[in-house]
Amino acid sequence: MNKFTFPSGPLLGLLVYGLLVQIDAFPPLAAAVAALSVWMALWWMTEPVPLELTALLPMIVLPLIGLYPAKSAMMDSCAPYANESVYFFLGGFGLGLAIEKTMLHRIGALFLLRWAGSNASRVVGAFMLSSALLSMWINNTATTMLMLPLAISVIATTDHPNFSKSILIGIAYAASIGGMGTLVGTAPNIYFSGFLREKGMEIGFWNWMLLAMPIVAVLLIGCWIWMVVILWPMKGLSITVPSQWSDEWKSTRSLDWQQRTTLIVFAVAAACWILRTPILELLENTSWYARLSPANDAWIAMTALASLLIFPLGKPVLEWKDVDRIPWGVLLLFGGGLSLSNAISKSGLDQQIGIAAVGLQGIPVWILLTIVVLLVVAISEMASNVATATTMIPILMGASSAMQVDPIVILSATVLASSCGFMMPVATPPNTLVFAQKKFPVKDMLIAGFGVNLLAILAIPPAVLWILPKVLTK
Known part of the structure; x- marks a missing residue:
């Protein structure tokens, strides 16, 4: 302490x-x-x-300050801890556990590595792509831990330092970048989704992907070019793929029932998340709309988790001991952040923030967004991404009216930037995990991270300003 x-x-x-x-x-x-x-x-x-203990402070402090009626003060303070975004995360993380337990992540990674061949730069790209795709559905820490054993076994076949640091840092960065791509990919995205619903707004799973995936693609490709072409080139370097991988790939040609069940549940859940908004728009003037509209993203996630705990009958994919591995503390972080944001709104603090920010009127929106992204990226180097998001989002929500900026625009940029802590080994768990392998000095991560941070600062504001208005009209 x-x-x-x-x-x-x-x-x-x-x-x-x-x-x-x-x-x-x-x-x-x-x-x-x-x-x-x-x-x-x-x-x-x-x-x-611990971050989770800090998240309990609203539950302890708010009932005592007279913000809510005395009879319901504790209930009103605690209600956000059961917000639907909490269950969205719970179900989504359970889905990730099933992918991990059935080794589907490894099958996908081996497929991409077979495509990469022996070219060192392509191998790094394959690892980064695998890491990014995984982290869209599994949290970035788990993604990095799953990819590290594969990376270490490849590193053991060569003593080229540029390859070692490129593949390790690439995995960490790709895990953070990929999580930005879906609402279930990282904790700040889920908090953001829940925060919007608390304020009577919503951005659908598909709409978010339309906004975030181009940014993910730019950051991922830019990160790869920055590391393997500019910083640490590996011209002509050939990598010997471990022989056991070929045998493992052959053994995965036929999936067992648990793998098939996981794949089916995952595919159905992903399809429902992506297609839910377009389908509801088509059914808006029919009786089906009222029946299906309550089946939101959290309902889909929890239905998927329940299915994995039931099927296949007699030997389900997940047992309750597997669910115990869910980081329950993160659920408290969501609740604490939402409880605080409710208090900011109910107390009138958001209006006071707006009054204080009135001097920002007249500044071009793209300049404001760039300043916000720069500030959030800097904070994310010192604090966790979810702490950064839960701190900044309520403040910027209050300031958005004074700035004369659509709150969804400024909050979307904020939540994307909160996942861009690339420079410091302590900025994110993936950074810490790969730095602990002792294959590169801290200055290498500082240099690599500075370039990716700069790319994020340049890419996020124009992407949000250009793409988001089109996304919200779909």
């Missing part, structure tokens, strides 16, 4: 409260919620206590 930041969180919160209540037009409740926000933001960024 950090002995300095532990007390500084509540002390800084008290200081903020004391300063804000001196302002005549500033509501005392808004000042109290601002103090709680500062306290949580500092603890989330410095981690003197």
Whole structure:
């Protein structure tokens, strides 16, 4: 525990409260919620206590400050912890566990590596593509852990340092980049989806993919070019693929029942997520709309998880001991962030943030978005992506009206940028995992990450401004 930041969180919160209540037009409740926000933001960024414990602070503090009626204060404070986005993550992570348990991820990776052949640059590209595709459906930490054994076995066949660091750093970066591509791919995306629903807005699974996938493609290709063409070229380097991979590939030609079940459930769930919005739009004026509209993304995710716990009958893909591996603490992070955002809205703090940001009126939207993305990318180098998102999204929601920017535009850019911590080994768990292999010095990750960060800062604002309006009209 950090002995300095532990007390500084509540002390800084008290200081903020004391300063804000001196302002005549500033509501005392808004000042109290601002103090709680500062306290949580500092603890989330410095981690003197576990992130999950910080996420419980709204449950502890909000019932005591008079924000909600006394009889329902605890219930109102706790309700966001059962938000549907919590179950969206729960079901999605269970689906990822099934893919991992049945080794479908390895089959897919071996297929791409067979395509890559022995060319070192293509092998790095195949690993990055495998990592990105996996992390669209499995969290980035699990993706990196699944890909590392394959990478290490390939690295053992050559002593070329450029290949070693390219493949390891490439896997970590691709895991973070790929997660941006779907709403279930990473925790900030799921939090963002739940936050929008709390505010009466929504962006569908398919709509998000239409926005995010071009950005993912640009970052992934740009990252590969930056590393294997510019930074660490490997011209003429040939890689010897481990012989056991050929035998393993031959043995996977016929899938067992558990693998088939997982593949079917995954395909159906993905199709439902992607096609749900277009189908509902077609059925809008029919009786089927009222019947099917409650079947949202969270319902699809939980139905998929239940199916994997039931089928095949007698020997289901997942047992309850497998579900125990779900990072339950992340569910508290979602709940804590949503509870805080509700308090910011109910207390009027969002309006006060808007008043404070009124000086930003008149600044071109693309400049504002670039500044926001730059700020969020910088924060994500020091704090986890979900902590960055849960801290920044409620603040920027309040400021968006003063900036005269569509809140979905600024929040979409924010949530995408929160997954772009590429420079520091501690910025993301994937970075930490590959750095722990001790195959490259920290300066290599700093240089590689700087280039990818710069690409993200240049790519996200124009992509959001150009693609999102088209996506939201579909």
